[in-house]
Amino acid sequence: MQADLERVLFDEPTILRRLDEIATQISEDYRGRELTVIAILNGSLMFMADLLRRIPLPLKLDCLSVASYHGKAQTSGEVIFKQIALPDVMDRHVLLLDDILDSGGTLSAIREKLQTAKPRSIRICVLLQKKKARQQPVDADYVGFEIEDEFVVGYGLDFMERYRNLPCIGVLRKELIARPNE
Ligand code: IMP
């Protein structure tokens, strides 16, 4: 799998060191508050598991599963919610966790939907944020790493559902994106 990478951006120790820092920040910000973490599946699975074990606060954990369709002609990609019921977040401080902030379509749709459940606050934490203009006005409150606008895989991030179990994050070789079956 690692041979499919053009280059490694962040190895496992680098990721975990950064998670120590973000976890400290989150723990300070949410001390004494009713925190509900909502992880967006499947991309945030590794990130969630490693980050939450570094946050020594009482918290509730829920997951949301969505499918986004990219590459269509519309300005904002369509986001399909796979659950019927939303997590109960009434009066709670919600922290959304996702793997990567790209166009902003996914997180903006999720945030809008969660607002209807009347949480006290919603913040966003992403492992990666691409340096580019967003199609939707979404800002992350906590960011692991800023990256260039390149397609990356590993540590939860996939290309056609592969590479999620790579322990590092890297740029996928361009020819594999163009011809994934070869
Ligand atoms: P957005 O809605 O465009 O912000 O995209 C968010 C979702 O697109 C992420 O949760 C990922 O699943 C996927 N995505 C965007 N960029 C990448 C990438 O470079 N590698 C893997 N998945 C990506």
Ligand code: MG
């Ligand atoms: Mg994905």
